[in-house]
Amino acid sequence: MKISYVFILIVCFSLNLNASVVQKFSWVSGESFLWFLKRNNISKDLYFNLPPTDKELCSEIIANSEYTVLKDGKTIKQILIPISHKMQIHIRKEKIGHSIDFIAINSKNIGKQVLITLNTSIHKDMYNKTHNRTLAGNLVSIFGKNMFKIMQKGDKIAINYTQTIKDGKLLGTPAIVSAMVEVNKKAYFRFKNPHDEKYYNKKAQSASNFFLKIPLKYSRVSSDFSYRRFHPILKKYRAHHGIDYAAPRGRHIYASGDGRVVFKGRKGGYGKTLIIQHKHNYRTLYAHMRAYKKGLKRGKTVSQGALIGYVGSTGVSTGPHLHFGLYSGSKAINPNRVVRKALKTKLKGKEKKLFDMFAIKQLDLLRDISLNNPYHKPYKNIKNNCAIRKS
Ligand SMILES: [Zn+2]
Numbered sequence: 001m002k003i004s005y006v007f008i009l010i011v012c013f014s015l016n017l018n019a020s021v022v023q024k025f026s027w028v029s030g031e032s033f034l035w036f037l038k039r040n041n042i043s044k045d046l047y048f049n050l051p052p053t054d055k056e057l058c059s060e061i062i063a064n065s066e067y068t069v070l071k072d073g074k075t076i077k078q079i080l081i082p083i084s085h086k087m088q089i090h091i092r093k094e095k096i097g098h099s100i101d102f103i104a105i106n107s108k109n110i111g112k113q114v115l116i117t118l119n120t121s122i123h124k125d126m127y128n129k130t131h132n133r134t135l136a137g138n139l140v141s142i143f144g145k146n147m148f149k150i151m152q153k154g155d156k157i158a159i160n161y162t163q164t165i166k167d168g169k170l171l172g173t174p175a176i177v178s179a180m181v182e183v184n185k186k187a188y189f190r191f192k193n194p195h196d197e198k199y200y201n202k203k204a205q206s207a208s209n210f211f212l213k214i215p216l217k218y219s220r221v222s223s224d225f226s227y228r229r230f231h232p233i234l235k236k237y238r239a240h241h242g243i244d245y246a247a248p249r250g251r252h253i254y255a256s257g258d259g260r261v262v263f264k265g266r267k268g269g270y271g272k273t274l275i276i277q278h279k280h281n282y283r284t285l286y287a288h289m290r291a292y293k294k295g296l297k298r299g300k301t302v303s304q305g306a307l308i309g310y311v312g313s314t315g316v317s318t319g320p321h322l323h324f325g326l327y328s329g330s331k332a333i334n335p336n337r338v339v340r341k342a343l344k345t346k347l348k349g350k351e352k353k354l355f356d357m358f359a360i361k362q363l364d365l366l367r368d369i370s371l372n373n374p375y376h377k378p379y380k381n382i383k384n385n386c387a388i389r390k391s
Contacts, residue, residue: 021071027081029063032268033089040076042091046100053223053240055316056287056323057083057102059268060241062330085164085172085330086228087239102237104228107166112174113369118155122148126157134173135161138329141280142190142199142207143181156182158369160362172330173281178362180370189366191359195351196337197328199280202363204347204355212256212278212339213304215286215324216311218245222321225334241332242285242325249290249320251311255302256284256324256339264298270323271315274308282338285325288317 037044047058060083067081079091082105090103114135116125126136139159140148158180164171178191190199190207199207223244228237255276262283263275270287274296277283290312302308313320326335347355 019073020077023069023071024066025069027061027063027065027067033058033061034268040079042076042098046091046098050100052316052318053226053238054102055269057087057239057241058089059270059273059287059315060084060332061089061268082171084228084241084332087237102239104237105166105171107164107171109162109164111160111162111177113158113160113365115156115158115369118151118153118157122151122157132163132170132174134329135159135176138174138176138281139179139181142176142179143188147181147183147188151181151183155184156180156370158366160365160369175329175331178359178366180366189359189363191355191362193347193355194358195354197333198338200347200355200359202359204352204359206345212282212284212326212335213254214245214335214339215254215256215284215308216245216247216251216322218247218251218322220246222246222319225336227332227334239332242287242323243335244321244323246319246321247311249311249313251320251322252307253286253289253309253311253322255304255306255308256326256335257282257304258302259284260301261296261298261308264292264296266315269316271317272309272312273315276302276308281329283327284335285323285327287323287325288312288315288321290314290320 034044034047037047047055050058061081062083065082067079069076070078075093076091077093079089081089081091083089083102085107086105087102088105090101092099112130114126114130116122116129119125122140123136126139127133139157159176160178161174161176163174176190176192178189181188189202191201192199201207221243223240225243226238226240228239230237257276257278259276259278261274262277263273265273267273267287270285272287272289272292274286274289274292275283276286286309288311289309292309293307296302296308311320311322324335326333326338346352
């Protein structure tokens with residue numbers, strides 16, 4: 001059903017039927033979904049009639065992201081607003097009023113490989129080769145800044161990463177699957193374990209001591225994480241980009257990990273919201289807060305466990321609870337997957353076996369990346385000439 005909608009939409013767009021016009025806009029920073037509806041003369045009930053988790057999704061619109069409006073004369077026929085690299089809000093003109101649902105983005109993930117030799121700086125060299133502004137930063141956060149301080153001209157970096165593409169355009173940030181960084185002719189590796197989305201070295205040791213904690217003492221989980229799951233009965237995509245923890249009003253909320261406050265303010269249905277940027281390109285989001293900790297400002301650094309605010313019911317909320325979201329780049333991930341593995345520093349048993357199988361394939365791939373590039377010494381030589389130090 002939903003797939004046919006998307007198909008119809010694509011046909012309309014590409015044929016530009018009758019007087020239909022497709023317009024692309026950039027989502028204005030700070031604009032709420034409700035204000036957007038009002039501005040386009042669409043009833044606010046469209047939003048108010050949504051279940052709570054869908055209302056929360058309407059707060060996930062990323063500022064400056066491109067959305068599409070299909071118009072017939074002056075009448076808006078359809079609107080598509082992305083809320084992640086996988087999902088978008090779909091508004092449609094009906095005989096009476098409008099309908100809203102959440103549909104998949106017609107995008108694909110493509111694998112990309114890059115090999116660079118350090119010449120000026122990792123950021124400059126990476127940009128010159130890939131025209132991607134975030135890849136170097138992601139790499140640095142995975143290996144840690146210190147690794148790159150001692151790199152020398154001529155050292156090499158090989159990366160296998162994925163990038164989401166829609167209509168030929170890059171969407172979201174690249175996700176590094178595996179990487180090799182050579183420092184003074186010694187190779188270091190990182191592999192993103194598909195089972196917990198964390199980075200490990202060749203010995204299946206966690207690549208950092210970074211971990212997240214559940215940010216409060218809660219009574220119960222009132223709504224669990226769900227990622228663009230097609231609901232067989234409702235025949236709809238349902239998603240909840242976080243975990244809702246029910247807790248009494250005023251209960252303390254603590255920073256889930258060390259980081260820096262990058263957002264403080266109202267965020268649509270999320271009400272009073274804080275976003276903290278952590279290492280390794282992770283961000284945590286705390287919503288529906290009653291109040292922020294006094295003196296906490298945007299730009300401030302916070303330590304894990306530091307008080308940041310109080311449980312409330314601001315925004316769209318049926319009762320006091322904390323909506324806790326976790327993002328890796330532009331991808332919403334299940335906080336449980338990261339929080340539960342918090343203290344594990346080394347994979348063992350079956351988990352290690354699965355990881356080893358994955359890492360062997362990735363090592364081969366990283367080797368191929370080096371071999372396929374005519375300008376560089378094959379990676380094989382690096383391996384033969386130097387001991388691969390444990391990292
Ligand atoms: Zn929630």
